Amino acid sequence: MENEQRWELRLYVAGQTPKSILAFKNITRYCSEYLEGRYSIEVIDLLKNPQLAEGDQIIAIPTLIRKVPEPIRKIIGDLSNEEKVLVGLNIRPIPVINEP
């Protein structure tokens, strides 16, 4: 049943900045590795659609939002720390022993 879970992610960016491009690359890589065929990533460029920032309470760029499964999770930054992103999105269960 766990394997049937779909993942709907949304990445907020503001234009093609290095941080945003890096974030998109990173999340695509993690998803294809761990969620193959069970995910979708919607990229929202706030420079084009500024009115969308309010709904998901975006202040930092880039921000990744896990819409499904609920509850909603938010990760801000270029997503360069794989472990943190996976834990943050709850793709992997939280390790029992926390590494420094």
Added chain:
Amino acid sequence: MHQSVQFPKTSTGIEGLDEITNGGFPKGRPILICGSAGCGKTLFGIQFLVNGIKEQNEPGVFISFEESTADLTFNVLSLGFDLRKLQAENKLRIDHIRIERSEIQETGEYDLEGLFIRLDHAIKTVGAKRVVLDTIESLFSGMDNETLLRSEIRRLFQWLREKGVTAIITGERGEKSLTRQGLEEYVSDCVLLLDFRVIDQIATRRLRIVKYRGSTHGTNEYPFLIDESGISVIPITSLKLNYKTSTRIVSTGVPSLDVLFDGGGVYEGSSSLVTGTAGTAKTILAGHFAAGSGQRQERVLFFSFEESPDQLIRNMLSIGVDLRPFIDAGLLLIHASRPTLQGLEMHLLLFHKLMKEFDPRTVIVDPISSLVSVGSPLEVKAMLVRLMDSLKLKKINCLFTALIGQGGDAGNDPMVDTVSSLADNWFYLKNEVEGGRRQRMLSIVKSRGMEHYNDFIPFSITREGIKIASTQSHSRSKQTNGK
């Protein structure tokens, strides 16, 4: 040579503050307002925006980092600020920025471009000229990267300047600095400090302009009050003497006193002070003054700090002055309360409120000396100056009574000193004991712009009220200091 190159200013929307700041806030620049919790920062911001929309036709944006839009709207509704309506008219935009630390994970580099985009979008949507950020320091509790936040906030303030919006940034008072996060380092044009203190169990709000680059401003601490019409500041020293004066004469309510004045009474819209020790008939004279106004069919507002309305009516009735018909006719309103019931600012507020509602032609305060029990002499002075000034502007007659210490000389009392110099007419009452007999005496110490009887003159209280002994040889003094 003094060059008067003034940069443009914009009204603060707060009564009294434009006077202190010589015209308002610096237009198109950020302004920092700091103060501890509950000192009125949020309301300050709201009022700045609402009045900007109403008075200056300048739309506004409120970015709330704390209260939700619904809470904010509800909280200021009682002050007559209908934010929902202003939003519907597309003149105001409120954006609630909620930061839940528990919901947010940080990994890698980021910036606050989202905040800039939201703000920019909000400004463009309504064409805002005014912005309030309340309280931006909340970002620090929601995110870890302090260095980044600081540089982004610095960038934000620079961005606001470039946008040309007049922005109020609120900040929580820090222990060692003006604000917890040292925002004053980034906003250096205009910094205001709000303070809320309890002195002798009475709450007082104060405001101070810490800094106003390129502009002169009042440097005092100014008391301010929050009432049902929002914030108003009471400038102590910035009042101007530019009121119009009347040449009409009104009766003091005591015919035998009127004849002591060359004009047959006192000038309309003048202020009178009655001083005397306990039991010298100050309140009785005030009662006559009230009745005199009533007889002219003019409304009179009587603030009684020592006697209840019933007591005042009974006592005046015992000397043949019936105030009841004036009350029934809606000409006399007696407002009785203990001075210690509330702080000075609330008294002043009540004065203004009742004056607005009742629209009197005469105001009596009996006695002003008891107000000292709720404020320092300086504050009471400030309040009375303010009150007398607003009465003068409206050409309202006023009479204040003041108790002076037994055997005291009126000149020794700092309070009487202050008020007597402001008052146009001054009546000095005393009791003289001669051979076991007490004789009431009255003297007109001054009456600006009018000749008057100059000596102490005996008077008595009869069943028909105050009777002043008739004077055969009127010794007069010419008063020329008509200010």
